Amino acid sequence: MSLPRVEIIEEGMREGMQIESADISVDDKLRLLDALSRTGLKSINVGSFVSPRWVPQMAHMDELMARFEPAPGVRYFALALNQKGVERRDAWIPEKLAPDEPLGVTSVHLCDVFVRRNTARSQADELAAIPQRIARAVERGLTEASVRINAAWGSNWLGAFSLEQRLGLLRQQIDAWEEAGIPVTHTWIGDPMSWNTPRAVEETLAAMTERMPGITTYHLHLHDGRGTALLSAYQALRVLDERHTLVIDSSVGGMGGCPYCGNGRMTRMIATEDLVHLLQAEGVDTGVDLPALIEAGHLAEGIVGHELYGHVGKAGPRPGPGELYPMDMPLVETADEAQHFRLGPQVYEGRPRPWKQPITSEARDAVERKERP
Template sequence: MTSPQVHLVEEGMREGLQIESADISVDEKLRLLDALSRTGLKTIVVGSYVSPKWCPQMADTEELVARMRPADGVTYTALALNRRGRERMLAQSPPLSERAGAGRTLVHLCDVFAQRNTNRTQQQEIAAWEGVVADAVAHGTTEATIALNAAWGSNWTGDVAEETRLDLLEAQHQLWTDAGIPVTRVWLGDPMGWNLPHVVERHLRNIMERWPSITTFHLHLHDARGAALLSAYSALRVLTSEHTLVLDTSIGGMGGCPYCGHGRITRMIPTEDVVDLLEELGVKTGVDLPALIEAAHVAESVVGHPLWGHVSKAGPRPRGNDLYAMDMPFVETEEQAQHFRLGPTVYEGALSPWKSPITSPMRSQ
C-alpha cells in the first residue's frame, strides 16, 4: 500500500470536552492537556472560543490557554466560528497558532443541521462564499480549501447523493479558480456519523480524478455508527504518497455535538486506536503509543466515566519482551486486562488451574 503522509489533529480537548460535563475544572483539563502534550502528537486543539451560554464546557478556554504549559514541537490551536471568537483567539496567539486554511469556503449539505449548528441556512452559507473569496484575495491568500459538512448524510434529511457533493465542491472550486487562487485542500466533515468506507472511498477517488491539484484531504469523521476507523482506512487505501491525509481524532474516542441528535454517542476515532493501526501498517506517526494509552486513562479520570478506545483497554499487540507470561491465571475483567501496563498484581488471586509450569518450543521463556 503506497500510503499518503498522515497528520493527526487531536480533538479531545475541544470536540471531546465540549460534550462532557461543564463542571470539569481547568486544573483537570490542564492535567489532560499535559498528558497529551507528552505523547508526540504534533497538533492539539485545546478548546473553542464560542458562546458560554450555548457551550458552557468551553467557557474557561481563555484561562486554560493562559495557564497551559506548551511543549516543544507541538502546535496548539483552537476553534473560532465568528469575528468575536477570532478576536479572542488572536489575543492568545501565541501560544496558540491560527489554524491553517484561512482561505476556505464551506457549506453544510443538510439545511436543518446548518440552522441547528450555526443559525444560518444552507443558502446563506452559499451566499457568503463570494465575500470569503474577496476577503482572501484582499489578504493575499495563495491557496484555498473547499469544504463540506454533513458530507455523507443527515439525521434530519437522510442520504446525500454523490452528485450533490461534487456539484457543491465544483461551485466552490470555480469561485476560487476565477479569483486566481488554486484549490489545494478539501475538508470533509461528518458530524452525524453517516460515513461508510465504500462511499468515502468513491468520493475521494472522484475528487482526485476531477481536481488533481487537491493534494490534502482533511477528514473529520464521527463514529456514532462504528464506521469511522474503517472509513479512515479506506482513505489510506485510495490516497497515494503524493497526498496528505489529515485525520481529526480524539483521545478515548470522546466527542459529540449537542445539535446532532445523539450527544456523546456521536464519538470520534480514538486517537490511540488509529495510532496503533497506522504503526502496524508501517505508517510512522512519531507518537509514543504507551504514553498515548496513559493519556487515555487520564482522560477517563478527568471525565469520570469509561471512554471508547480499544487499544487503551486491551493494549497493543505484545511482541518480544512484552509477550504475556505463559503461566498467567485466568483474566476475565477489564481491570485484570490492564496487566499489560500495570503488571501482574492486577490479576493476583485469579483462578489458575495449571498444575505444572507451561513451556513451549515456540517460546524461549
C-alpha cells in the same frame, strides 16, 4: 501500495470536552492537556472561543490559555466561530496558539437542517457568502484555498446524500476560487452525524482524486456514533497515495459529540490511541508514544468520570518484542485484570490457573531466541 503522508489532529480538548460536563475544572483540563502534550502528538486543538451560554464547557477558555505552557514542537490551535471569538483567540497568537494556515476557506453543509440548528444559518446563506470570502482572500494576497463540505455523507434529518451531491458542492466552490485565480489544494470533509461508511468514503476520495487532481491535502473529521469511522479512515489511507496528505481528526478515548446532531456523547470520534495503533501496524511512523497516549486516555476517563470508548487502552496494544504475555499467566476475565499490560501481573494475582503442569512451548522458545539481541 504507496501511502499518503498522515497527520493526526487531537480533538479531545475541544470536540471531547464540549460534550462532557461543564463542571470539569480548569485544573483537570490542564492536566489532560499537559499529558497529551507529552505523547508526541504534533497538533492539538485546545478548545473553542464560543459563547458560554450555548457551550458552557468552554466558559473558561481564557483562563486555560493563560495557565497552560506549550510544549516544544506541538502546534496548538483553537476554534472560533464569529468575530468576537476570533478576537479572543487571536490575543493568544503566537504566544500560545499557532496562526491559521494562509489559506482561503469556503464551506457548505449538505444538510440544511443541521446548519440551521448548529449556526442559525442556512445552506443558502453559506453559498451566498462564498463571493465575499473569496474577495477577502484576494485582498489578503492568499495563493491557495480549501473547500469544505460538512454533513457530507448523510443527515439524521434528511437521510443519505449522494456522491454527486458531494462533488457538486465541492465543484461549485472550486470553480468560484479558480475564477478568482486562486487554486484549491486542500479539502476538509466533515461528518458530524456519523453517516460515514468505508465504501462511501472510498468512493468520494477516489472520485475527487480523479476529477479534482489539484487537491493534495484531504482532512477528514469523522464521527464514530455508528462504529465505522476507523474503518473509513483506513479506506482513505488506502485510496490516497504519496502525492497526498491525509489529515485525520481523532480524540483521546474517542470522546466527542455535538449536542445539535441528535446523538450527544454517543456521536463519539475515532479514539486517538486506536488510530495510532492502527497506523503504526500499517507501517506509518506517527511519532507518537503509544503507551503515553494510553495513559492520557485513562487520565481522561478519570477526569470526565465515566468509561470512554477506545479499545487499545483497554486490551492493550499488540505486544511487541520482549512484551509477549507470560505463558503461565492465569485466567483473565475482567477489564481491570486485562490492564496487566500496563499495571503489571499484580492485577490478576490470585486468579485460577487450571493447568496442572507449567506451560512450555518450543514455538515460544524459538520466538524468544529471535527476540534476543
